Amino acid sequence: MSSTRFAPAAEVPGLAARRIAADILDGVLHKHRTLDDQLEGATAHPGLKALSDRDRALMRRLVATILRRLGTLGHVLSRLLDRGLPTDAPRAQSALLIGAAQILWMDVPDHAAVDLSVRLVQSDRRASKYAGLVNAVLRRCAREGQPLIDELQGQSLDVPPWLLARWTATYGADTARAIAKAIGEEPSLDLSVKSDAEAWATRLHGEILPTGTVRTLLQGSVKMLPGFDDGEWWVQDAAAALPARLFGDLTGKSVVDLCAAPGGKTAQLCNAGAWVTAIDRSQSRVARLRENLARLGLPAETAVADAAEWTGKGGDGFDAVLLDAPCSSTGTIRRHPDVAWLKQETDIAALAAQQQRLLQKAVTLLKPGGTLVYCTCSLEPEEGEDAIAALLAGNSGMRRAPVDASEVAGLSELVTADGALRTLPCHLPHPDARLGGLDGFYAARLVKAL
Numbered sequence: 001m002s003s004t005r006f007a008p009a010a011e012v013p014g015l016a017a018r019r020i021a022a023d024i025l026d027g028v029l030h031k032h033r034t035l036d037d038q039l040e041g042a043t044a045h046p047g048l049k050a051l052s053d054r055d056r057a058l059m060r061r062l063v064a065t066i067l068r069r070l071g072t073l074g075h076v077l078s079r080l081l082d083r084g085l086p087t088d089a090p091r092a093q094s095a096l097l098i099g100a101a102q103i104l105w106m107d108v109p110d111h112a113a114v115d116l117s118v119r120l121v122q123s124d125r126r127a128s129k130y131a132g133l134v135n136a137v138l139r140r141c142a143r144e145g146q147p148l149i150d151e152l153q154g155q156s157l158d159v160p161p162w163l164l165a166r167w168t169a170t171y172g173a174d175t176a177r178a179i180a181k182a183i184g185e186e187p188s189l190d191l192s193v194k195s196d197a198e199a200w201a202t203r204l205h206g207e208i209l210p211t212g213t214v215r216t217l218l219q220g221s222v223k224m225l226p227g228f229d230d231g232e233w234w235v236q237d238a239a240a241a242l243p244a245r246l247f248g249d250l251t252g253k254s255v256v257d258l259c260a261a262p263g264g265k266t267a268q269l270c271n272a273g274a275w276v277t278a279i280d281r282s283q284s285r286v287a288r289l290r291e292n293l294a295r296l297g298l299p300a301e302t303a304v305a306d307a308a309e310w311t312g313k314g315g316d317g318f319d320a321v322l323l324d325a326p327c328s329s330t331g332t333i334r335r336h337p338d339v340a341w342l343k344q345e346t347d348i349a350a351l352a353a354q355q356q357r358l359l360q361k362a363v364t365l366l367k368p369g370g371t372l373v374y375c376t377c378s379l380e381p382e383e384g385e386d387a388i389a390a391l392l393a394g395n396s397g398m399r400r401a402p403v404d405a406s407e408v409a410g411l412s413e414l415v416t417a418d419g420a421l422r423t424l425p426c427h428l429p430h431p432d433a434r435l436g437g438l439d440g441f442y443a444a445r446l447v448k449a450l
């Protein structure tokens with residue numbers, strides 16, 4: 001991002017949050033950078049530190065809302081702009097998206113949204129000539145934006161066409177539309193608790209889902225919530241909490257978690273009483289995993305390694321292996337709306353090849369009779385159903401141990417005919433849409449022959 005975009009000494013309240021939102025949006029849309037990369041750790045936007053918690057939360061919500069509604073915003077803005085979006089000044093484009101998203105979906109007065117977007121373009125050398133245009137278009141958006149959205153009559157513009165076509169082919173048109181609708185909702189905060197879910201649900205003003213996750217609508221920094229400092233819970237989507245449960249009783253068992261960071265599932269395995277070895281290829285992510293486990297007071301051996309090359313600890317092998325393989329992450333678009341615009345269809349074949357390589361390795365690390373749980377947070381069959389079918393077809397010495405609905409609180413819609421887990425963002429509907437849905441996951445349980 002250019003230093004010319006940093007703030008002058010005194011500026012109107014809220015402008016810094018919008019400027020950082022614009023930088024981060026440019027990062028996703030024009031520089032192929034993920035939201036996580038720009039929001040966390042060493043690569044985070046340098047301006048974030050100076051924002052108050054409130055402004056930081058507003059900025060994150062703003063960026064997420066824009067990415068979640070990008071197709072709809074494109075439709076509305078194209079109808080309000082006679083000559084299309086300005087192409088010679090990215091800041092004019094982001095200022096229009098930021099202004100329109102606030103007017104259409106956020107609790108910001110229209111006049112403030114317009115004023116802040118005009119200021120955003122005025123402070124950018126290339127975009128300043130568009131200040132009048134931004135002002136006029138956003139004022140029209142306040143009057144005409146909602147009717148333009150109503151015109152769409154529920155059409156799904158907010159999922160890239162290639163992805164919607166895949167979901168339609170895999171799940172049918174109605175389910176694909178339901179998935180698209182579900183990922184348009186702002187997700188709840190889901191927590192896995194070490195114990196006493198009922199007490200934590202009460203303290204955090206949430207509810208307990210049938211599968212045991214505590215779900216709340218509290219917003220802002222999780223570090224400020226009760227129980228965080230004491231390591232009583234960790235953030236984990238309700239679907240992400242299911243695969244590790246498929247091992248059943250893990251007391252005293254040896255488990256290797258092959259793609260472990262940042263450690264949500266490792267924490268579950270440790271909390272279930274297993275001896276856990278957690279491997280991940282990324283040094284910075286293993287550092288985060290170690291921090292997370294330290295906060296939770298849960299012990300595990302950790303190593304930075306390519307799991308496909310890792311030679312293990314010798315001996316007879318592990319009682320259990322968890323392979324939460326790297327994938328296209330299309331099941332997590334609700335929580336990571338940048339994924340929809342960063343991933344491409346051509347990524348899927350390369351990821352499937354990598355998953356097969358990791359699966360082959362996972363089998364060799366198991367002792368005879370040991371259990372493998374393979375999972376991905378992808379909605380694409382190549383990374384789920386097809387990956388397991390290929391492994392089983394290849395004489396791997398593995399057999400499927402079908403999942404029963406009773407293992408997932410009787411929610412039979414989450415279990416496929418051949419006994420795998422398949423969650424979709426439109427599952428777990430709730431009368432209050434903000435409390436419904438979960439990530440899309442695939443998980444299969446296999447046992448190695450004796």
Ligand SMILES: C[S@@+](CC[C@H](N)C(=O)[O-])C[C@H]1O[C@@H](n2cnc3c(N)ncnc32)[C@H](O)[C@@H]1O
Nearest residue numbers: 259260262263264265280281282306307324326
């Ligand atoms: C889906 S994430 C894992 C999430 C984690 N299991 C959890 O529950 O918090 C996939 C992880 O795989 C790691 N990874 C990718 N390729 C790998 C490889 N060849 N060996 C080990 N880790 C790998 C990535 O660094 C990333 O942290």
